[in-house]
Amino acid sequence: MTEILDGAAVAKITNEKTAERVSRLNKPVTLAVIYDPKNDGSRLYVGMKSKKAAALGITTLDIPTDENATTASVIKLVEELNADEHVTGILVQSPLAKGVKEREIFSAVAPHKDADGLGATVQGMLFGDALEDYTVAATPQGVMTLLHHYNIEMFRKSAVVIGRSQLFGRPMFALLTNADATVTLAHRYTPEAMLKAQLKVADIVVVGVGIPHFISGADLKSGAVVVDVGMNYVNGKAVGDVDFESAQGVASYITPVPGGVGPMTIATLLENTVSLAEKY
Structure with a gap:
């Protein structure tokens, strides 16, 4: 049975903690x-x-x-x-x-005001797995918070990140690598046969390419954890980059669209903002 990664619920918890931290400043x-x-x-x-x-x-x-x-x-x-x-x-x-x-x-x-962690300095710290505190782009950091909340193991797992943007894919790759997953970074131009082969062995799939239903359940390894960063509109309805219906029953965990990564992105951005205010 596929379990839903409820980003809205986890974002609510994150926001409550952020509000408490603001009140103490x-x-x-x-x-x-x-x-x-x-x-x-x-x-x-x-x-x-x-x-x-x-x-x-x-x-x-x-x-x-x-x-x-x-x-x-x-x-x-x-x-x-x-x-x-x-x-x-x-x-x-x-x-x-x-x-x-x-x-x-x-x-x-x-760097001390970089709330979304997109500058070269803080991204360099991320890729260097620096020991100091630094901000990380809100979307991938929100994904990590969601995975940790549901106790999803990343150590020694195979992961595929689809999307290579500075806002999502590249920092997502670094975060999973720093968590000791073995990570492949793919994108919309990765040859189809190559991508499908990677997906069939991936324990964790995080996709954000902005193409509706880019990934189907048939592409996935049974039991994979699927995080859908995509937000597309088809006939006025919000849909992700993963065909949610076909992925259910194949994935062990999956984020819905909407209500998955979106709320976590905003919650993480505001969490980052308070962290900077506390430190500086």
Whole structure:
């Protein structure tokens, strides 16, 4: 029988702990969010983050970029926020306007304010498995929190991560590697036969490529743990990158879409924000 990895329930627990930590701080926690107001998904997501942050006692400073935004102008904005002692965390909401080099923007964020862990400094610490505290991109860190909550073993397990973005796939690969899993990093351009062969031996599958039903139950090893990071809309309905119906009965654990990784991403971002405020 397939067990549901209930991200909404685990996010609720995480948020309760975050709110308690905020209440114990003797200073305000403020998260600055830079986003492209022309992107419908970004506007929706920023609104959801702001609403949840307010419920936990975190102030958000939502900053839309203007229509003529350039890499240089956004970096200048980031540098101003880095210097603002009232801002305890910074999030650069991807995607930004066409032509803006996001990797340069991510790395312009001061490490001690990098709430989403996307800068080169903190990602280097992740890949180096550094002993110091550092933030990790919210989506993959949220996945790890979910796996730990359900006591899913990663040590010596075979894992496949499908998706190679800086926001998800690459840090997900590093986190699972640091947890002593043997990890293969694949993506939408991995040859089909190669990917199917990898999936058939994978104990853990984490997929985020933005293609509806990219993975079916027939592709999976029996008993695999399946984490679906995808969020797609088909005929007005939210669906993941995994065909949920066919995967049930094959997977031992699976995340639903919605209600799986999405709530964990927001909860982890706000958890990161409070961690930075506590430390700095």
